[in-house]
Amino acid sequence: MGAMKIPGPVKPLSSLFPVFLCAILLTPSAASAELQQSQRGGASLQASFQYLLSDFSGPVASQWARLDFDPRQQELYTLDQSLNEIRIYNQQGMEVFAFGGDGSIVAAKDVAAGDDGAIYLLARNFQRDAIQVLNFRGEPQAVITLENLPEKYQKFDPDRMKCQGGLFYLLDSRELQIVVLQSDGAFRQAYDLTADFERMAREQDPEKKKTLSLEISGFSIGTDGSIYFTVPTLFSAFRLKPDGALAAFGSPGSGPGKFGVVSGIVADPQGNIYVADRLRSVVMVFASDFVFLGEFGYRGDRPEDMIVPDDLALDPERHRIFVAQAANKGVGVYTISLGR
């Protein structure tokens, strides 16, 4: 006589909720087919909404979170500046760890995942706290201070940071300066963009009727070391190559491919550039030669829609793009298929 299998206790439906949620999160959303997008002739852009970054309670609310993607671990890092909290999400978009909301870390402006597995925080008080090095548990390990900065950059007070190829790229969005550091904090290179932007403003307004407030919004680093950024008041996005060549693209308008209030920007390994627009609530895609390929997004309350998109992050391996939004909507995740 075989052993009789004794049925276990019936689980209440509530205990199965996490399982259902996981199943939902792991299944591409049916709503993806409704994602509004457009493309230009000769280009093929397919964007599909996947999900909002979530924990076991559902989508995690955040307002204009700072993003960084760790391709080695396939994890996304978010910084909620109002709570000073770091959250880490796995490749299914589920939160796996969070820290900082209890005051255990210094007030931070930006977060970056290092190639070495460390987590780097750009301190709000940079002069005092510099770059904080945390381990994977969020425990402080060391502090990297900026060394040998040229005299011209003494006012440098960064508010954005990226870490790539063992280098730190720091941006002072108001002084329009970018400083590149080695992993030990030693100065490597710097760019002062003030003269270029002022010249561009003069070209746009030769009679100098207005004085623009020039400020960099989006900021990212390409795989080849190119630096990408946007300046909303110039209705422009920029690519600064490692050799110092600066190129701009974009033009104001409200139609597809036009710039309203541009914000986040990222580039994939092929050099295609993704630009978020807060006003139009879209993410535009441009080829490496700045030809507009298409865009996706629609201002609305549905999960797949966008509300005031800001920072972007890219998963080049799985062709995912992460979009930080306003209205406490959190971070939307989309997959991209692009061809020409």
Add this chain to the structure above:
Amino acid sequence: MISDRLLSRTRPAGRPLFVAAALVLCVFSGHSYAFHDGGAGSCNACHSMHSARSAGESLLLSSDPSSICLNCHAGPGGPNSPSVFSPDGSALTPGGDFYWLIRSFSWLNGSSPGDNHGHNIVAIDHNLLPDPQLTLAPGGTYPSARLGCTSCHDPHGQSAGGTRWGAPPVSGSGSYGTEPPGGAICGNFRLLGDPRHRPAGGAAFVADAPVARQSSVSRFAESDGSHVAYGAGMSEWCGNCHGAMLDGGHRIEGSTFTHPSGRGALLGQGVVDTYNSYLRTGDFSGSAATAYLQFVPFERGTTTLQLLDPNSRQGPDANANVMCLTCHRAHASAFPDAGRWDFTAGLLADSHPAVGDVGATVNDVYFSYYGRNLATEFGAGQGRFCEKCHGAATP
């Protein structure tokens, strides 16, 4: 270097009809590539003519007009950051930081709800909701559900109704005391509405925009040495919505005292002497040349912009008067009633937010008094800043 593409990127593209329409829409702006440096900003930064769906009024792509403003005016604060809604209280502007509207604090025997920290502007995209208590403006009839940035600020920067009402064209900012070229005018201080301004849901304004001037070096910061120099008309302008609170209508809660404000509310020699000599509680050894305190501004009683120095630390004279903003911030503060200091604390060291309050961060405490450590600077026994005018005895 910038590539040739940059040089050619502003060429007009698209249908001639659209170009013509855009020109018509921009006719009052004078130029389409600038923001609020007097006059209108770029149409495209707020309105979306070719969007598939226009969710809001006037082709605004947002939940409400204020959400549009905050597309650019939300972010970390700084001396030259135009942010008025920071993620952490760091927008230390003269008007304050709307951040405080979403910060509520509580402690053992008290609380300070966020919706009591300032003007509850409605900006749904940024989680700013209508006032849950008041339906109308105190002392007026302006509906709180319609309160937004454009209730006070004219987004098109018009002065006297703009050129369509016969006003000269606006050619520069009215916030920094600059002289306009001949045949033109500067805009109103901080784009504030004037008698031609008709905010949504409210009656047309009757009072002119105030005469005031901000430092052009630190355009969005406030300190004793860099602040707004108020000349005249601030309280009267507030009276566009809070009219019944002027002219002796502002009764202090829990008291029979009604605080005066406005042009007729001269400080008087006694208050002038107290202001100029007051350094801290019990210490009246200061001098007029360095008497200015950012937490207690006043109007100098002049309509001549050139007489206003936003970097002066000179105290008031016999022409000066008290105004609404002497005690309150126009946007929001860390304290109840948008106070420049915590009106509920007998000693400022007992102000909230404080370390240990539920809901308060270290940043909240630091930014509540604009980064100044009052206990170190003024002493643990520092009383309310009412004393700056009234000495030891407060009304």
